[in-house]
Every structure is written in structure tokens, then in C-alpha cells.
Amino acid sequence: MSSNSTLWPNTIHFNEAYMNYRIQWNGWPQICAVLPWIYILPSFHVICKIFSVYLSANWTRTEPGLNQHVFLVISLSQLTVFIFFLFDWFMVRLPSTGLFTSWCASIEPNHFLKFIFMMAYYTNYCAMIFPFLMPVVRLVVVSFPRNHFKVRMTQPGGGTFYRISYRQKLTVVSILINSILLRVSVPIIWLYPLCFTFFLIPAVGVCRQISSPYPLGAIHIYYANAAFGLRNSYFYLYNTIAWLTLAILANILLFLKVAKARAQLISFQKSAVSYKAELSITVTTVVMIHFYVINGDFIIIYVLYYGTSSYFSFLVIVKAFANDAETCVVPWIFYLTHPVFKKKAISGDLVFSTSSFKRRINNS
Numbered sequence: 032m033s034s035n036s037t038l039w040p041n042t043i044h045f046n047e048a049y050m051n052y053r054i055q056w057n058g059w060p061q062i063c064a065v066l067p068w069i070y071i072l073p074s075f076h077v078i079c080k081i082f083s084v085y086l087s088a089n090w091t092r093t094e095p096g097l098n099q100h101v102f103l104v105i106s107l108s109q110l111t112v113f114i115f116f117l118f119d120w121f122m123v124r125l126p127s128t129g130l131f132t133s134w135c136a137s138i139e140p141n142h143f144l145k146f147i148f149m150m151a152y153y154t155n156y157c158a159m160i161f162p163f164l165m166p167v168v169r170l171v172v173v174s175f176p177r178n179h180f181k182v183r184m185t186q187p188g189g190g191t192f193y194r195i196s197y198r199q200k201l202t203v204v205s206i207l208i209n210s211i212l213l214r215v216s217v218p219i220i221w222l223y224p225l226c227f228t229f230f231l232i233p234a235v236g237v238c239r240q241i242s243s244p245y246p247l248g249a250i251h252i253y254y255a256n257a258a259f260g261l262r263n264s265y266f267y268l269y270n271t272i273a274w275l276t277l278a279i280l281a282n283i284l285l286f287l288k289v290a291k292a293r294a295q296l297i298s299f300q301k302s303a304v305s306y307k308a309e310l311s312i313t314v315t316t317v318v319m320i321h322f323y324v325i326n327g328d329f330i331i332i333y334v335l336y337y338g339t340s341s342y343f344s345f346l347v348i349v350k351a352f353a354n355d356a357e358t359c360v361v362p363w364i365f366y367l368t369h370p371v372f373k374k375k376a377i378s379g380d381l382v383f384s385t386s387s388f389k390r391r392i393n394n395s
Contacts, residue, residue: 039140042237043250049136049240052248054129060249063348064124067116067355074359075113077366082106084371097371100168100209101312107217108161108319109362115158116358118151122252124351127241129248135238140255144236148252149228152263155326156224158357159274162319164216166281169312171208173288227270230261241347268330275323282316311368315361322357325350 043049085102126135135144234257238250254263289309329350366372 039237039255042140042239042253042255043132043136044138044140044237046136049132049248049250052129052132052136054132054248055246058129058246060124060127060129060245063351064120064128067120067124067352070359071113071116071355074362077362078106078109078113080372081109081362081366098172100206100213101165101172103213104161104165104168105312105315105365108158108165109358111154111158111161112322112358112361115151115154116355118147118154119351119354121147122151123241123347126238126251127245127249129246129250132238132248132250135250140235140237142235144238144252145231145234145254146236148236148254149231152231152267153224153228155267156227156270157220158322159270160216160220160223162316162322163274163278163281164220165312165316165319166278166285168209168212169316170281170285170288171212172205173285174205227266228263230258231263233258264330267326271323271326271330275320278320278323282320311365311370314368315365318361318364319357322354325353325357 039045081102085099085106088097088099088102090097090099126132231254234254237253237255239253240247241249241251329346332346
């Protein structure tokens with residue numbers, strides 16, 4: 032072992048055992064690194080489809096089930112989660128294959144390695160906020176529902192009756208509030224993680240051996256010499272708890288508001304398309320929350336038990352694949368359940384809904 036290795040304890044830098052390491056191509060770390068791309072690439076294609084709806088839709092024309100601000104939040108959320116997956120993959124799964132072990136052991140800790148670690152957590156912090164922002168945007172929509180009013184009609188033979196007319200568009204108030212909300216909140220989301228990663232700016236990235244059951248040569252990227260001796264674990268844990276609590280409260284308030292609104296409206300005010308769209312967004316939002324639970328549990332176990340048991344590394348493997356669910360399950364659920372991606376079904380549903388509504392009016 033080189034004497035220089037003592038300059039960076041608990042790392043592989045200048046350790047001759049790692050400098051002379053030769054990769055083994057038939058190990059399970061290689062399988063764990065390649066396997067995610069089988070389902071990540073199709074999921075990224077779905078994310079692009081969702082984002083393309085936001086970019087190409089004519090938001091000046093009212094269409095049931097379509098809301099500009101909801102699609103923007105979902106698109107930004109899933110693009111952020113995908114970027115997090117990329118940096119997390121470069122931080123743990125790719126180095127664990129041993130492909131860069133010899134190279135990393137022969138160089139000084141540097142800011143390039145730190146950049147990978149910092150960006151993984153930067154995008155992770157960003158992704159935390161969107162599951163809270165989603166129900167807030169929807170809460171504004173529910174609080175200012177579709178316009179409905181009574182029109183006084185005169186019958187040919189005398190007498191009067193009231194006909195209820197419904198406009199399939201949101202009020203200007205809700206659109207204005209959500210426009211301002213997103214105009215302010217989106218830049219804040221990109222700046223917010225700097226409050227919890229700033230101490231990594233003077234730090235350097237290092238390579239460390241992952242504990243058993245990973246074999247010798249399986250490494251991951253970490254950091255050293257952070258400002259003020261601060262650790263990322265506690266910042267991450269507190270943020271997870273805070274945003275999880277806020278997201279749950281926002282969703283509870285949203286569900287109560289929706290339940291109250293439904294009780295006050297007659298059944299044919301809302302089209303089948305609108306109902307399916309709201310159900311799709313609700314399920315998508317609930318699934319997004321599991322991201323907090325998984326990462327929160329992992330950080331608690333990391334703080335309490337890291338280094339005390341070799342089985343902790345099994346949790347690292349499980350956490351990585353559990354986070355993949357955030358990247359894959361959420362966009363697929365939204366894509367498969369939201370009626371905007373079933374154009375033929377939407378057209379038929381709208382024709383049926385319109386004709387049925389006209390018949391009810393004419394027979395009234």
C-alpha cells in the first residue's frame with residue numbers, strides 16, 4: 032500500500048490493492064447496473080410523451096381532463112426524478128461494477144467526483160417538493176370550480192322553468208393563481224437544494240469500498256472535507272420528514288375538498304373524461320408519496336446502523352430498485368390511466384356525453 036493512501040483514510044485512493052484491481056464481468060453488481068436500463072428507457076419515453084402533451088397542447092382551448100399547470104408539475108417532477116436516477120446510477124451502481132476502480136484508485140480526490148455526488152442529492156431534494164406541489168395546484172382548481180348558473184326559460188304555453196347551464200372551463204381566478212404559484216415556486220424549487228448542499232462546494236469527491244456483500248473492487252462515490260464538517264444525512268432526513276408531512280396534509284385537504292364539492296353537485300355536471308382524469312391524477316399523486324417513505328426509512332437506518340452490520344449494503348441495493356419505482360411506476364400509471372393519451376376514447380366519450388346531455392335538456 033502506498034504511503035499516500037493515509038492522506039485519504041477510508042477511501043481507495045492510492046491503495047495498491049485497488050490500483051491493481053481487474054474487473055470481473057460475471058458478478059451480480061454488473062447485473063444490478065445493467066438491469067435498470069431495461070425498464071428505465073421505456074419509462075423515459077413515456078415521460079417524454081407526457082412532456083410533449085404539455086408542450087403541444089392548445090391551452091387556450093378548453094378540453095375535459097386537461098389542465099396546463101397539472102401537466103407542467105407532473106412533467107417537471109418526472110424529468111427531475113429521471114435526472115436523479117442518472118446521477119445516482121453514476122454514484123453507486125456504475126462504480127460498483129469495478130469498471131473504474133483502478134482508475135479511481137490512481138487519482139486524487141477531485142471536484143468532478145464531488146459534482147456527481149452533489150448533483151445526485153441536488154436533484155433528489157428537488158424531487159421531494161413536487162409531490163407536495165401537485166395537490167396544492169389541484170386544490171386551487173377545486174377551490175374555484177367550473178362555472179355553473181341557472182337560466183330562466185319561458186315555455187310556449189306559459190309558465191317558466193329553470194335550466195342549469197355548465198361551462199367546461201376553469202375560472203380565470205384559478206388559472207391566474209396557479210400561474211403565479213408556479214412562476215414563483217418552480218425557481219424556488221431549483222434554488223432550495225442549495226440550502227442543504229452548499230457545504231459540498233469546497234468538498235472533494237472520493238471513492239470508497241462498499242461493504243459486504245459487495246465484493247472487493249465494488250466502490251461508490253462519496254465526499255470528504257465538507258465545509259464546517261456538515262453531514263448530508265441529517266439534512267436529508269429532516270427534509271424527507273417535513274415534505275412527507277406537508278404532502279400528506281395537502282392531499283388530505285384536497286380529498287376533503289373534493290368530497291365536499293361532489294356532494295353539492297348533480298351527477299351529470301362532470302363528464303366521464305373529467306372524472307377519469309381526476310382519478311388518474313389522484314392515483315399518480317398518492318404513488319409519488321411513497322418516494323418519501325422509502326428514502327426516509329433508508330436514512331434513519333443509515334444514521335443508526337451504518338457500519339455496524341454488513342447486511343446494511345443489502346438495503347443499499349433494495350433502495351436503488353425501490354427508487355426506480357418512482358422513475359417508472361408514476362409516469363406509467365399516469366400514461367395508462369389519463370384519458371388524454373387515449374384520443375379515440377376521448378372523442379367517443381365526448382360525443383356520447385354531449386348528445387346525452389342534449390337529450391336530457393330537450394326532455395326537461
